[in-house]
Amino acid sequence: MTDTLKIAQADLLCTNCAGQCAYDPQTGTLSCQSCGTAHEIAHDPNLNPAQEQHYHPDMPHTEQPKFSTDRHFQCETCGGDVVFQGHSIAARCAYCNGVLVEQAANESYAILGMIPFQVDAKDALKYARSWIARRWAAPSDLTATVAGCDVTGIYVPFWTFDSEEAVTYMVTYETKSGDRTVTRTQLGTMDTFFDDMLMPASPHVTPLIRDGILHEFNPSHLRPYEPAYLAGFAAERHHQTVREGLQHNESDKALLLRNRIKQHSGKSGIVDVSYKTDTTGIRYRRILLPVWILHYEYAGKPMKVVTCGLRGRTFGERPFSTPKLFAIAALISSGVIAFGFTWGALNIY
Ligand SMILES: [Zn+2]
Numbered sequence: 214m215t216d217t218l219k220i221a222q223a224d225l226l227c228t229n230c231a232g233q234c235a236y237d238p239q240t241g242t243l244s245c246q247s248c249g250t251a252h253e254i255a256h257d258p259n260l261n262p263a264q265e266q267h268y269h270p271d272m273p274h275t276e277q278p279k280f281s282t283d284r285h286f287q288c289e290t291c292g293g294d295v296v297f298q299g300h301s302i303a304a305r306c307a308y309c310n311g312v313l314v315e316q317a318a319n320e321s322y323a324i325l326g327m328i329p330f331q332v333d334a335k336d337a338l339k340y341a342r343s344w345i346a347r348r349w350a351a352p353s354d355l356t357a358t359v360a361g362c363d364v365t366g367i368y369v370p371f372w373t374f375d376s377e378e379a380v381t382y383m384v385t386y387e388t389k390s391g392d393r394t395v396t397r398t399q400l401g402t403m404d405t406f407f408d409d410m411l412m413p414a415s416p417h418v419t420p421l422i423r424d425g426i427l428h429e430f431n432p433s434h435l436r437p438y439e440p441a442y443l444a445g446f447a448a449e450r451h452h453q454t455v456r457e458g459l460q461h462n463e464s465d466k467a468l469l470l471r472n473r474i475k476q477h478s479g480k481s482g483i484v485d486v487s488y489k490t491d492t493t494g495i496r497y498r499r500i501l502l503p504v505w506i507l508h509y510e511y512a513g514k515p516m517k518v519v520t521c522g523l524r525g526r527t528f529g530e531r532p533f534s535t536p537k538l539f540a541i542a543a544l545i546s547s548g549v550i551a552f553g554f555t556w557g558a559l560n561i562y
């Protein structure tokens with residue numbers, strides 16, 4: 214056990230029977246797995262988890278300790294060795310199934326807020342299976358393949374970023390002059406801002422997971438970080454410093470800025486956009502959000518179905534059945550031919 218790390222374990226035991234507890238999304242309480250007692254999760258009423266932090270470019274950027282190595286802890290319940298790998302901050306003891314949550318290790322690294330699971334494992338599994346069952350042109354054995362798989366709940370790390378942008382731009386556009394195409398440019402300035410851009414802080418968060426969460430994320434639902442919400446789930450800390458997170462966010466921001474510039478210029482036929490922006494008022498939140506993941510394998514290829522732990526939106530990866538795709542392609546082309554005949558017939562008259 215290293216001296217910079219603390220673990221929450223004893224506080225997560227049942228005060229009634231000393232049994233192991235886990236967070237229950239249905240009741241929002243820490244529920245004892247032995248005697249069923251539901252323990253309320255208390256918050257410091259002075260904390261505002263939706264509060265954003267100001268970012269200063271000259272801050273030290275040392276808030277992210279390197280956790281590439283495994284950390285060993287002794288289980289307080291049974292004495293077993295529990296290993297936290299990489300960026301993991303929650304684990305179960307392999308010997309007694311006890312829940313261990315790593316505490317904030319470093320003064321400057323703190324998870325500022327989180328939204329606990331609202332969807333439980335039973336519903337998540339139901340959503341994942343029904344998503345699979347509704348796929349068109351899927352192999353006939355796909356539902357059976359997924360039937361034996363279970364879902365895993367994990368809290369994944371995200372940033373939210375705000376900023377104000379003073380943009381100077383030049384758009385190049387083409388217009389028709391008679392039968393000639395003329396290229397023109399227009400200069401402009403625009404003030405715009407970004408509010409709560411959601412950015413993954415882990416390489417394990419694929420665009421699929423991010424886009425799925427995006428639709429269900431509401432900052433007003435954030436709560437203060439509490440180890441009790443992690444009890445029984447996997448969880449990962451942020452892989453980047455705030456500065457690195459902002460760098461990752463640049464390409465998303467650039468894409469949105471280009472679209473806003475095109476709109477602002479009021480021009481059509483735009484072939485090029487160049488701009489400079491003066492970014493101020495950067496604010497951020499370091500948060501955790503819940504997802505359920507069902508891993509399965511089809512024809513040797515690993516795939517996953519993801520259910521957002523906020524409201525249950527489900528999305529994922531799936532195989533296609535080649536014969537079924539051919540059959541659908543044949544239907545579509547015969548449809549086109551039939552339409553062509555009708556069109557031709559109408560034109561005769
Ligand atoms: Zn109990």
Ligand SMILES: [Zn+2]
Binds near residue numbers: 291292306307308
């Ligand atoms: Zn143990």
